[in-house]
Amino acid sequence: MRKDALFIAVEVDDQAAADTELARRLTEACPVDIFAQKLDGSLEIVEKNLDECVLCRLCLDTAPEGAVKIVKMYDNDAVLT
Amino acid sequence: MSILIDQDTTFIIQGITGREAVNLTRECLDYGSKIVGGVTPGRKGREVHGVPVFDTVEQVVEHNGGVVPDGSVVTVPPAGTRDAVFEALHAGIKTIVIVTERIPRRDVAMMVELADAKGARIIGPNCLGVIVPGVAKMGGIGGPARNAAVAYQPGAIGVMSRSGGMTTEISSKLAQWVSEHNSRLPIIAFMAGKFMDDEEMQGMSFGHAGTIVEGKEDSATEKIARLEAAGIPVVQRIDEIPDLVKAKLAERSAA
Numbered sequence: 299m300r301k302d303a304l305f306i307a308v309e310v311d312d313q314a315a316a317d318t319e320l321a322r323r324l325t326e327a328c329p330v331d332i333f334a335q336k337l338d339g340s341l342e343i344v345e346k347n348l349d350e351c352v353l354c355r356l357c358l359d360t361a362p363e364g365a366v367k368i369v370k371m372y373d374n375d376a377v378l379t
Numbered sequence: 380m381s382i383l384i385d386q387d388t389t390f391i392i393q394g395i396t397g398r399e400a401v402n403l404t405r406e407c408l409d410y411g412s413k414i415v416g417g418v419t420p421g422r423k424g425r426e427v428h429g430v431p432v433f434d435t436v437e438q439v440v441e442h443n444g445g446v447v448p449d450g451s452v453v454t455v456p457p458a459g460t461r462d463a464v465f466e467a468l469h470a471g472i473k474t475i476v477i478v479t480e481r482i483p484r485r486d487v488a489m490m491v492e493l494a495d496a497k498g499a500r501i502i503g504p505n506c507l508g509v510i511v512p513g514v515a516k517m518g519g520i521g522g523p524a525r526n527a528a529v530a531y532q533p534g535a536i537g538v539m540s541r542s543g544g545m546t547t548e549i550s551s552k553l554a555q556w557v558s559e560h561n562s563r564l565p566i567i568a569f570m571a572g573k574f575m576d577d578e579e580m581q582g583m584s585f586g587h588a589g590t591i592v593e594g595k596e597d598s599a600t601e602k603i604a605r606l607e608a609a610g611i612p613v614v615q616r617i618d619e620i621p622d623l624v625k626a627k628l629a630e631r632s633a634a
Contacts, residue, residue: 326425329398354401357426 299341303348307369308332314365315341324366327356353378381511382537383474390450390474390517391439392417393463395427399478399519400454403508404428407452409524412515415448417440419465436470450474452518456570460504461486468497476518477503512530565627568606568613569620573599 300309314320318339325333325341330350334342355378357366368378384390394400405428407414417432417606419425419628425432433439451467453460453475464606467475468490473529475494482504494501496556502509512531521527603613614620 326422329396329401350398352398352402354405356397356401359428 299343301343301345301348302371303345305372306348306351307371308343308348309367309369310341310343311365314361320361323360324357327360329354329356343379381514383509384450384511384515384517386514388515389413389415389448390452391415391436391448393451393453393467394455395419395430395432396422396425397454401427403452403519404430406519406523407516410516412517414574415443424585436466440470447471450517453477453479455479457482461490464490465493468493468499472546473499474507475499475501476506477519478499478506480505509605565631566611566621566624567627568611570599570613591606
């Protein structure tokens with residue numbers, strides 16, 4: 299699953315997005331509410347908040363390595379590491 | 380030289396799960412600062428870059444075996460800042476950096492009064508923080524640790540600055556203090572925003588809530604006049620500062 303805004307895109311692999319516990323932790327971790335949980339508990343990327351990303355990396359720390367990617371579209375699609 | 384903080388200073392971040400706080404937390408940790416906890420009501424049990432989050436300052440103290448942290452960096456929104464600062468002061472915290480801007484003046488007055496009564500010091504509001512080069516920083520000052528390491532070098536020169544309201548007050552008080560105390564401290568000044576005194580800028584405001592200029596005595600020209608009257612040299616351009624600092628230090632060494 300991937301959603302793009304003007305400056306930031308977020309990509310989450312489908313298996314991770316279906317993990318309700320991970321979805322809960324990502325929702326808790328993001329300071330600007332880029333992640334939310336759908337009614338079934340799976341992950342939703344909140345498109346209107348994408349460009350609020352402050353590059354804090356808390357989602358990267360929360361998810362298994364590679365499961366979440368923050369793409370800096372303003373920087374030739376560089377992936378936040 | 381460390382004045383307000385040193386390598387042993389412990390502090391907390393109030394509002395640690397917020398958008399400003401998460402990055403400054405990481406930056407401070409990377410720089411070597413000792414953050415012993417964070418506070419965001421309702422978020423106890425979480426972690427931000429390895430820093431445990433609690434609901435209250437009291438819980439942080441309890442978690443640290445009853446030891447009160449030396450300081451707090453307050454990043455909570457304006458409506459909650461006064462309560463957060465009161466909570467820190469009542470817990471016994473003595474150095475409080477308030478990052479939040481646009482706090483009502485009445486709230487600030489109350490915070491400062493309580494801090495005085497508690498023997499504590501408030502730095503801010505609308506403040507980037509405090510840094511001791513190569514030792515520790517408390518707040519977002521300097522940005523990421525690698526940038527802060529470049530921008531701030533250890534040495535004998537102290538810098539006190541903040542754009543906006545506090546600088547206005549500092550420059551005014553500094554001039555008055557130097558006059559009254561015949562100070563021999565080597566002080567120099569630079570006044571930004573002189574263009575705002577131009578006739579075509581009259582009636583316009585520029586900047587943010589912290590840079591409100593009120594009345595003639597707050598104009599750059601008036602502030603420069605007060606500083607120079609007190610014997611404090613005011614440079615015209617930022618790049619004149621290093622040479623003047625060297626000259627001032629040489630004067631002091633020769634004295």
